[in-house]
Amino acid sequence: MTAFLAKRIGIGLITLIVASVVVFSVLEVLPGDPALLMLGMNATPEALASMREQMGLNAPLIVRYLNWVGGMAVGDFGRSFTYSSPVIDLIAERAVVSLPLAVISLILSTAIAIPVGIFAAARRGKVGDTVSMGVAQVGVAVPNFWFALLLIYVFAVWLRLVPAGGFSGWGGGIWSGVKSLMLPAIALALPQAAILARVTRSAMLEVLGEDYIRTARAKGMPRRYVLWRHALRNAMIPVLTIMGMQFAVLLAGTIIIENVFYLPGLGRLVFQAITQRDLIVVEGVVMLLVASVVVINLVVDVLYAVVDPRLRVR
Amino acid sequence: MSLLEIEKLCLNIGNVPILKDVDLTIEQGEVLGLVGESGSGKSMTSLAVMQLLPFSAQTRGRVTFDGVDILAAPEAAMNKLRGNEIGMVFQEPMTALNPVKTIGEQVAEGIRWHTSANRADAEDTARKILDRVGLPESQFPLSRFPHELSGGQRQRVVIAIACALKPKLLIADEPTTALDVVLQKQILELLRDLVDERKMGLLLISHDLAVVADMADRVTIMRHGEVMESGETARTLTEQKHPYTRQLAVASMHVPDRSGDAARAAPQTPLLEVDRVVRDYPGRRPSLFARPAPFRAVNDVSFSLREGQSMALVGRSGCGKSTLARMILALDRPTGGEIRLDGAPVSTLGEAELKPHRRKMQVVFQDPYGSFNPRHKVERLIAEPLHLLEKQPSATEKREMVAQALNEVGLKPADMEKYPHEFSGGQRQRISIARAIITKPKLIVADEPVSALDVSIRAQILDLFADLNGKLGVAYLFITHDLTVARAITDEVMVMHDGQIVESGKTGDVLDHPQSDAAKALVAAAPDLERALQRRLARHEASGTQEA
């Protein structure tokens, strides 16, 4: 177990290091002088030079990389020149929107998908299976931002139940915050739920064909018992893999969805930073998202070991 | 009334008839052997009794167990019977247990379900039955997971599950086919003891007449979904009234005619020399920082094989025989030692220098289904080793050579236009042999070449091997766990155990008078139809004289 975890943590760290090198070098080779961007076109050469010195742009590449990584390790993501504030503050301010959005979507999609997948597998070939999987088949094909537009049209424009966009903030109580995240979360979650339900169903069907299911049935255990007590846990292994990958997709999906709903989250931050060429913000947010993908993969690995004793070797 | 009565059972899957008018009975405490080749419907018969058939199966006829009409019984009633009154043991122990549950949970689960015992009592019963099947708690606590057990141990767990509630009937579907002979003997003995002890009826399904002759009071012989013959074991198998019974029995004891043995005519020059060969594999790390201890699969093995000679390499599964075979074929490299073929050190040559030597040795594998690329036609499959010739033959020459090879193995040249899936298992094994002989090799390494085949096919393939040895003078190294095969077509035999050759000599000498413990165990465990029948008849006479 410890060896398994140590290896997975090591792999996660390597992934992070390589990713940071990629992000750093990609954004470093960019044409354009950050100092110039910061001071504007009318800056004097002297001011530029002192700005470059101040920003550490004259140091060798490797030193700048180490400074950047070292800074991030202690929470210093640099300073945004468009917002004139530390990037970490911007991120913290925006994360209170994006993180709840991603988490609510993940919970929502899991809570819908897994029961539906199990239900369909248990009633395989019957009407319930055909209908739910037909819906899922279409759901997989729906782009989340289009689904978001339809939701806005129906619930905000037509029924006027929720605001069409924007974020009320958490100041007005949890409910008003959740309320403005409800539609975005549904828009993100349902297409993902369709995928997850299909994966759950096929994983269940695969497991239900295994020899040990027949052994359990030969023991006299009823079909329902076998489904819940024997099949489900084994079927969770591929489902966990897909859930881990979906978290990455959900995070990326927040970039689009936050733009559809005008939510002041990380996705919108990074999107605006690109248009304003505020690279230090782009770097910081991208690294943060990559890091959360890596952490989630690690969590999935730990869950594997919880589900599957074969991975708990020593 | 019998414990289990099957009358005129018919079974269709879709429109395909699987069983036709099957009749069969088992009395309380009786062992019935159900024998047949693959596709005879013997497994489907047992699944029909358990009502665990595939969804698309439809049944007709009558199956009565202890007065209950099983085909008409509702699912809830079947759940009460299964595991409680009827237990079942399956063929494949490696996949028969749920990998994420402990063995304790899996044994206790059925006990709790059927007896509504509390957890502690159920675990207590589980402990007892696991102890009874040879898994004492001191070594095998209930908290073990299946992956921590070997195949034989897992089969014991499956038997414990099946017998935990003292069922009246035990169904064992090829319970030892996936195990080696020594384990087979242990498991069969365990089953017999449990049956005697608990007065259970046992339906033992097997393809192996010798196993059935040893175990069963009565036999039922099936073919293509129909019962051919039923009766008392010794009488049925000795009298062989039904032609199919006769065919099976003859095939099981078949010994090919080896009068054309090439070894006698050939000069005594060594063809293959294996010299102190060692193969280590990296082991698992005991902890994060410890150096992994290597696992020695082959340990200091030396022997030599003369031209035209047939030699068997026998041993239990995992003894290192297949690793050795791969090294001889230069598919794997030894960690130490040297292998020479016709004087050339094939174990150290690079792939380019190996080419002319590879021509002299070819291979036949066990699985007639996995041995061919399913997307190539037979012509291309058989011609593949021609790649090794110095001068590539033209397309017509190639076809001629393939046609000749097909002729040698008893197939038609026209077969080269077909795909492998159009052939049966036995025919595929012939194609496999045709591929092996096309470069006119001096040595063929055959890794369990007949163990996946039905007995009647097996006899024909053994004949073919013997025939080609005489005609082409090719030497064989047979890797097998089956002593009957070794006895049938080899001059010499080597016994391998834990990576070492522990005994070797003339086949008859070693198998009749084994010296080492490993060889003794193998010989004692090997099922033998003739001896099993003699034992059974002797027992009958003994009991007959006593009664008189």
Add this chain to the structure above:
Amino acid sequence: MSTTTVIAEQAGWRGILRLAFRNRSFVIGFVITAVIAAMALISFVWTPYDITNLVVADRMKGLSAAHPFGTDHFGRDILSMIMIGARNSIAVAVVAVALGIGIGVPLGCWAAARGGWVDEMLMRFNDVVFAFPALLSAVMITAIFGPAAINAIIAIGIFNIPVFARVARAGALSLWPREYILAARAAGKGKAQITIEHILPNIASILLVQGTIQFAIGILAEAGLSYLGLGAQPPMPSWGRMLFDAQTRMMVAPHLAIFPGLAIVVTVLGLNLLGDGLRDVLDPKLRRER
């Protein structure tokens, strides 16, 4: 994502096709895909209206016989826009899949054949790329080069590389211990030759299935990027961009958002059905269950 490593034991592609056309999912998917592809091809020579011709008088018209899907805020015919937009979607997805197969499959096969550090490196490379969802790479690429259609292709293509590498590797790894590969090695064939003669033909089917899945994902991703303005740039019509333009006008003209969205859904649905059908036909393990 498919981790199917079961290889179809079929002889020849002709038999597979015969089976495929008896599979309902495959037939429906095939018809939808063919119609969309035909629409894109026809748009090169003919569309109902010339979309470079802006007719302000006709702006945001609803559905009518003249404009079955209505018109947009410049008075352009939406059906014509969708037909031309299909080109962009298909082109991006095709190139991105080709990029994934062209680089990913050789990498995966190489890793499976070579094993050891090559394999380890490939898996780590996969981890890194998987940590950058396509949208994130597109964001970075746009940050470098500015918005353009090519960004979408590169970003989606890069993401496809580890997907195909992983599928090819898993398929190849399941084949290498097969006896027919051992027989080929005993016949003196090298790893490259075995990969070409034995491995590739036998993993082609799972790659094909994965290809249709990635194609569908590519269409969805391209639409998302165009919606954000990171993909195809106006005046080139693209489905995602049409949805972006529709958003602010949705209260007055909801049809602006309906039809481009439906075009995406139908195309992706068709491809997924095609992939499901192919998988049913090619995967003998699933077939046995029926």
